[in-house]
Amino acid sequence: MNIYKNPKRETWSELTKRPVFKKQEIAQTIKEIFAEVEKNGDEALIRYAEKFDSAKIDQLQVTEKEISKAADLISEELKSAIQIAKENITKFHASQVVETEKIETTKGVICWRENRAIEKVGIYIPGGTAPLFSTVLMLAIPAQLAGCQEIILCTPPDKNGNVNPAILYTAQLCGVSKIFKVGGAQAVAAMTFGTETIPNVYKIFGPGNQFVVAAKDFAQEFGIAIDMPAGPSEVLVIADEKAVPEFCAADLLSQAEHGSDSQVIFISTDLKVLNETINEVKKQIKELPRNEFAQKSLNNSHFILLNSIDEALEFSNLYAPEHLILAVENFEKYISQIQNAGSVFLGNYSCESAGDYASGTNHTLPTNGFAKNYSGVSLDSFVKKITFQNLSKEGLQNLGKTIEIMAEAEGLSAHKNAVSIRLK
């Protein structure tokens, strides 16, 4: 833990820095995996499953039988929790459908936009320490709402060649068309090129380790779109004197437990709240099963005392956190000052885990400062907006001269002629 009391503004830029990735080192590995998958398809994937996941599988696609068996392996309690989360996420993302409005910009010139689903999308769900079925909800629900025709999901098998049943159950519940036992960079390569079994897709979504992240970046070179660039998860909590240190500490730890590279920043305008939160963190961490991750993450965390909420928000906008918790009494008056953040949690009862699971907002959010120039995943992420225009003869008569003059000024005679020939 690093503690700063009213740090000078000149130091803020240093305090908002993220750890630097070493991308180059794995670039060659990623290239090789892509080349292998492009050339040898399924055979390469089965080979990689044995090499990287220690799993002997003879079939990449999860069968109907495996999926229906998964439902039996999950408690009714969890099923109903997933159902409630699904309803909330659906409600919020359905509200993002925008009606198309036709605009007559000049008499006889009508312009509008229409949404079209991206036809084929791929979702990557990591294996590893936490079976992220919540991420299946966050990606498959808007994909289905958008109307994507093919929604495939890749996730690594465990040592026995199985996929976590909660992931399977959630995937089938949310309209995923096909599920494949493929993990890592090879999964991204498979969705990029397609194999005998796995269809190629136009856009790839989902979190993953540094190999998956690098593979998604590399996939872009083959014309594949991705949800957003990635980095370790982060939270920045701003607390005034009315904030509850126990709650703040719990929120910081819920971020810290994600992984040792998680970024945690706490800012308070009240020294007592700052100190008590630090003590609470030290107390609560002892109870956590994942306290090894949490401790490593906390070693790099910043606890900062600042003079005012305004100043805290200035710092936050500079940092551009993935998650921003505003544990502040009159949070309404500060909303308009928030410029850069992925998702914002307002007040003492809006814990980050609400948004991680079930409030309805999406938890796939920009990290690593990308909240300055990227939005989180939403319904928009699964559609393209096509512009349409219709000029009547009268419309072209009204606007033709303008187009001709501009085309001529740009030296593009054929552009001008396309108008002139129609007005003749």
Place this chain on the structure above:
Amino acid sequence: MNIYKNPKRETWSELTKRPVFKKQEIAQTIKEIFAEVEKNGDEALIRYAEKFDSAKIDQLQVTEKEISKAADLISEELKSAIQIAKENITKFHASQVVETEKIETTKGVICWRENRAIEKVGIYIPGGTAPLFSTVLMLAIPAQLAGCQEIILCTPPDKNGNVNPAILYTAQLCGVSKIFKVGGAQAVAAMTFGTETIPNVYKIFGPGNQFVVAAKDFAQEFGIAIDMPAGPSEVLVIADEKAVPEFCAADLLSQAEHGSDSQVIFISTDLKVLNETINEVKKQIKELPRNEFAQKSLNNSHFILLNSIDEALEFSNLYAPEHLILAVENFEKYISQIQNAGSVFLGNYSCESAGDYASGTNHTLPTNGFAKNYSGVSLDSFVKKITFQNLSKEGLQNLGKTIEIMAEAEGLSAHKNAVSIRLK
């Protein structure tokens, strides 16, 4: 010109292929330019201006005096054309502002999204054979509407160290804060890192040659967002028996004159219209000042006879054209079948140049098949959408159990505890 009569479906995939870029060859050059600009700033830019643009300049920023002089160098006729285009583009893009709606997903749980402008954006405008002031309109207008605080523009100087007056005039008219005489990959590098004179930005927009395109891709590695990946410009025209061959030919040529790598595809369901359009193209091309570009582009163009408009649209969706012209009598009934396209022009009087300049739609559009997974530039391109949520105590009581169950199932105890500690 390649002419195909009812080509078999097995051949369509080949017919929709784009020429492949040679990205690798220039990657090293781009890297070097970025390193130079990062290290030496303005000095490097002034050196590159002499090397690449043959321009001796001692000041990178265009002065107030140069800008006000530019207004005198432009005809009143052009000024008023630019004004009309500006009004239409403003009208259409202003209609893209979406009101935020608050959704109560569970009683006491309120979620919504708010737009925030990307604070600093950069626009690149190429020099070269056509002074693209129209692209200034297309990028600066939505940037200003979105509320971007800093809108800078880079464009290469001519041999005398000047910038085209129409570009300067349009830039100041549309709220560009600063204009710099910097072109090519070095301009992209300057906007990525910032120099003594040029501020860094969070997102870079605009067209350019292969160096600019590669530089924009490379800028992403430093956390900069870009408008979209790029390729040569394209049009696909679908014409029925009521289409006018003179108009179709003019549209094809207005695309072909952009450059020798422009992609032109013509599909008709009527052999007479196909043949007459080919003849018209041959006739009209003779009159064009840029006929050398147009001829090269036409050498690679496809003229295709198909059985029906339905079939033509299937082909078009596979190709995913930047511009799609539907010169078809009952175009309304086909709109819903259009899945992949950047911008669509409906009917005999909707020529592409209308959208290129003045109808109101944006002309920065996905090429190279990217219309399958990307939208063109719109107001959305200049904002992030931040999600907000507020849970009341009652809200967390209603949703808390759901969150706890899901967090536990993912093995994330601290996530669960952030709820439990509040419900205690």
